[in-house]
Amino acid sequence: MRTSTSSPAALLITGTVGSGKTTTARYIGALLRQGATPHAVIDLDALRDAWPSPEADPFHEQLMLANLRDVARNHLAAGALRLVLAGVLEDSAQQPLYEQAAGVPLTVCRLRVDLSDVEGRLRQRHHDDREALDWHLHRSGELDAILNAVGIGDLExxxxxxxxxxxxxxxVIRAVGWNADATPPVG
Structure with missing residues (x-):
């Protein structure tokens, strides 16, 4: 089993809703596993999933950051060298808070997906929930415009x-310089 000797680092995969952040993070996890690199894949949406949210923090960002601090610390203590985060970062001024919560240097990678492709993904994902579909379709364009305006991401x-x-x-792992020689997972 080959292990990495590099310093711990984190990667945040961001993009609009439906861009494939969580799926990409899972596949990166599989590639890191194949390369025998100790890692953790963390879905930031799961760390913020609580109801109700405060009026001043509708997406529970503060709760997510507090949870990320603890979860990242535990994974790093357990030996993870790579933290693969999947979630939305809307404000580049918040990037240092995400890095601080992760406890290691953080690179932000934006997935850029054509909105017509996002729409197709969202229609498939929310085919049985019209209210969720409408919200996500609206949010995808709104969030894409926000990410474009503020230039989110160290790389794209x-x-x-x-x-x-x-x-x-x-x-993504080639762009960030992690185990670029790994082969894709089967299945």
Whole structure:
């Protein structure tokens, strides 16, 4: 089993809703596992999933950051060298807070997906919930415009229509310089 000797680091995969953040993070986790790199994949939405949210913090960012601080610390103490985070970062001024919560240097990678492809993904994901579909369709365009306006991300990876998640994951780890020689997971 090969292990990495590099210093711990974190990667936040961000993008609009439906861009493939969580799926890409999972595939990166599989690639890191194949490369025998100790890691953790953390879905930031799961760390903020509580109801109700405060009026001043509708997406529970403060709760998510507090949870990330603890979860990241525990994973690092257990030996993780790579933290792969999936979530939305809307404000570049908040990036230092995410890095502080992760406890290690953080690189932010934005997945850039054409909104027509996002719409197709969202229609498939929320086919049985019209209210959720409408909200996500509206939010995808709104969030994409926000991310464009503020230039979120240290790097950007374009995602082509129909591109396999394993290919996106490989492109991301190549862009960030992590185990670029790993092969994609099977299945």
């Amino acid at each position: 990876v374009p995602v082509a229509a129909g591109q396999a998640p394993s290919e996106v994951a490989q492109a």
